[in-house]
Amino acid sequence: MPYQPSTDWQFEVPTSGSKRLPPDSGYANALTNQGYSFEVAIADLIDNSLDAGASNVVVHFLRDDDRLLSLLIVDDGRGMNDAELDAAMTVGRRRDYGPGALGMYGTGLKAASLSHAGALTLVSKTRTSRSGGRQLTAASLADGYRCDTVAPEYAQSLIDRYDGLIQWHGTVVRWDRVRAFETVEASQTDQFLSEAMHKLETHLGLYLHRFLDRGDLNIDIVVEDVHTREELDHNPVEALDPFNYRVPGKSGYPRVFTAPVEGIGHLKMAAHIWPAKSPRAEYKMIGPLAERQGFYFYRNDRLVQAGGWNGQRGSSDTHLNLARIALDLPSQPNSVFSLDVKKVGVTATPAFARGIEKAADHQGRSFSSFLKDAQAAYREGSSRTEVTRKSVIPPGKGIDPRIRRVIQEELSAKPGEDPITVSWITLPAQKFFELDRDNRVIQLNKQYRSAFNAGRRGGSNDAPITKTLLYLMLEELFSFARWEKKRSDQVDYWNRILIAAVEAQRDRFAN
Incomplete structure (x- = not known):
């Protein structure tokens, strides 16, 4: 049928041939x-x-x-x-x-x-x-x-x-x-x-x-x-599950809400409320808390967005810092959700927002009730008085990352301080350790290293118990501006005691 501009222009653009256009080197x-x-x-x-x-x-x-x-x-x-x-x-x-x-x-x-x-x-x-x-x-x-x-x-x-x-x-x-x-x-x-x-x-x-x-x-x-x-x-690398709390911030959670989303069907959302003031790395160490509230989208079990409200709220509300929702994106292609090429953000059409407005759990409670519960849990938790622990110079290289994470969870780090590292070097036989206070290093005598690795060659994070105990014992010595004589004496008798402990351990292995 011949092209008729007066009637066809609004429905489809006609073509009259094609050519290959390879990408320019630019x-x-x-x-x-x-x-x-x-x-x-x-x-x-x-x-x-x-x-x-x-x-x-x-x-x-x-x-x-x-x-x-x-x-x-x-x-x-x-x-x-x-x-x-x-x-x-x-x-x-x-x-x-x-x-x-x-x-x-x-x-x-x-x-x-x-x-x-x-x-x-x-x-x-x-x-x-x-x-x-x-x-x-x-x-x-x-x-x-x-x-x-x-x-x-x-x-x-x-x-x-x-x-x-x-x-x-x-x-x-x-x-x-x-x-x-x-x-x-x-x-x-x-x-x-x-x-x-x-x-x-x-x-x-x-x-x-x-x-x-x-x-x-x-x-x-x-x-x-x-x-x-x-x-x-x-x-x-250890898993950092953003929903890995021991006890929820409010009883009855997590709750599963179902949202009817046009173009997808029923989308299930697992709504979680974290306990207030949680020290766990999964809560406070994966980024600013205000940015980590909201939706966590997964695609084929891979997290592709860690927090954010995708237009559900105008901006982050501190009182919602405990609120996190896990959603698995549909495996089949759809017109509602699109993922950026770097796989760190999801864009949703207004159909998702309309579905959230109608979302409810199996008892008929609305998604907005979850938000109110999260805000209430935050306010209640903020009013509690907690024991204040001292801040420490953070642990660094040489201490197993799993141990560093727990220390960070339990003790806050002094701001702006370089970490304390632990390394094995050559030292005189009467020294189990020395302190390089200028460079923040606990130096261990490598001739004693095999005693802590059952004779095997140790890696950079070996002897975890020994290194952790030394860090806890010595950390505050790196904070003193003046090095008094009594500190040197303390380091000397610690060395003598620790070398006696190494010799006792060697005797046990020998027998």
Whole structure:
């Protein structure tokens, strides 16, 4: 039927042919400037590991003295052959995702990596294919999206380097020329690493907490000296479940509310009220409390939004700091919810707001009653008097992260204070420990190290009981402006007593 402008223009735009328009090389700038934070980018890569069936992931910082060189994410997933490596590194290629996949848009590997690194290298092997690799750089993208093939010998050597994790199959993602590393001054490397690792632990522990809690996934963050291969730091990521309280802030909770949402159907929401003034890391250490109230959206068990009201309320209300609601997004595509490419925020249409207004639990109570209960629990909890505990200089590297978390839960940190680290060094035989007060280090005599590790080589977080007791005993000594003679005498007799304890322990092992 011929085109009739007077009647057809308002219904459909006619076309008269088509042409292919490949992306200009300038699009690479947009690809590498997606606004990924460091920890969000790494979480996106670990999503790929989970989609590949990985059970173990290592985030590996390579360090040369005071310089950070590279970052690698290593997993024991099913791996990729040459064709799959090509597909993974093709810009703009969207693969088919299964119903339970965490990937969505097909851009995460490239965009997340090149937002932080000048070079992205992908090396992998499957049970039936040899090791292979591909590399993208800013220059190769500008050169018509060229992808370079990694030398097979290097690909195999990199896989072999991680033979404790990658046996029959697995993948290594390597970042070089990491922009954040290149801007760190030598004197600030330790501080930068400490902050970066803390943010990583918190973000990964929160957004992947369901996988970590079930034991489906183990994540370790490791720092290694590239020359000695010595492990300088090793932090396992612990789950941070935002609903992991022991006793609810109000009896009868959590409650499940059902919201009728147009385009989806009945959406279930688990409404929780935290106990007031909770010291738990899952409540107070995953970000500002006002930002963590509200909705927690999950997609295929992966947290994709941690707090916020999505238009249900004008702004955060301090009196709702105890209110958190867990929602699992529908697995099937829908027109109500959309997820941003970084997977840290959800946009909802007004249909969601209308559904919330009609939401009720099995007894007919409205969602607004939950908000009133949360506000009342907050007011009641704020009026309680609590025992005030002293603030402490926080523990740092060398003390197991699980112990550091409990200390942070139980004792508030003195603001602006550098943490106390614990390390093993060479000391005279009559010294079990020394204090480096200027650099905030408890130095332990490494000739006694084997007594606390049953003769095995210890890692950076070994001897947890001994290190924790020493931290609790010595922490306040780092706060004194003047070092009096009685302090030196105290350290001397502590050393003599502790060496006697080590000798007694050695005698027990010998017998």
